[in-house]
Amino acid sequence: MNALLLENQVCFAVHAASRALDGFYRRELAELGLTYPQYLVMLVLWEREPVTVKELGVALRLDSGTLSPLLKRLEAAGHVRRERSASDERSVVVRLTEGGAALRESAxxxxxxxxxxxxxxxxxxxxxxxxxxxxxxxxxxxx
The missing domain is CATH 1.20.890 (cAMP-dependent Protein Kinase, Chain A)
Known part of the structure; x- marks a missing residue:
């Protein structure tokens, strides 16, 4: 086996599968009005809301710089709301809106x-x- 052939690379097989999966999800999620990263956020919220931004970041392996614009767009779409934690002003809690919760059925x-x-x-x-x-x-x- 030639270790340097592209077709023998696990990284490329995973990359190609990921791109194909991304394309499929893009089409599926367009009907819900969500991008793939937004869908991932919604999955976490449907599973265990409310969650802090920090908890979302850990669950999704994303930093707050990536999460903040995602949450801002989800909030603008009426799916989530962000609020300061009553117990810790430094912490932001994310909750589903009624519309965000209802979107679960379509998903x-x-x-x-x-x-x-x-x-x-x-x-x-x-x-x-x-x-x-x-x-x-x-x-x-x-x-």
């Missing part, structure tokens, strides 16, 4: 459409998810 179809589009069985997708999680953890620890 329920997205994972199903992704599964169909991948051509994988649910068990294969679960295996891939576990493998990528292990790889991410190992690479994070290595850097």
């Amino acid at each position: 329920l179809r997205v994972p199903e459409h992704v599964l169909e589009a991948t051509g994988l069985r649910m068990s294969e997708l679960a295996d891939l998810h576990r493998t990528l999680g292990r790889m991410t953890q190992s690479l994070t620890e290595a850097t």
Whole structure:
């Protein structure tokens, strides 16, 4: 095996798959009026709101400089509201609006459409998810 062939590079396989997935999500999420990063924020909020900006950053592996404009656009769209924490003025809490909570129902179809589009069985997708999680953890620890 030639270690320097592009087709043999794991990084390129992950990159190509990521680009294909991004394109698919872009189309799916356009119907919801969300970008992919906004969708990720909404997923966290649908799971466990209210959350602080710091908690969102940890969950999504994003810094506040990236999160702030995302949250500003989600707030302008009427999906979230930001407010200072009553217990800690330095902390900003993010909550869903009624519209943001209602958007969850429309988003329920997205994972199903992704599964169909991948051509994988649910068990294969679960295996891939576990493998990528292990790889991410190992690479994070290595850097």
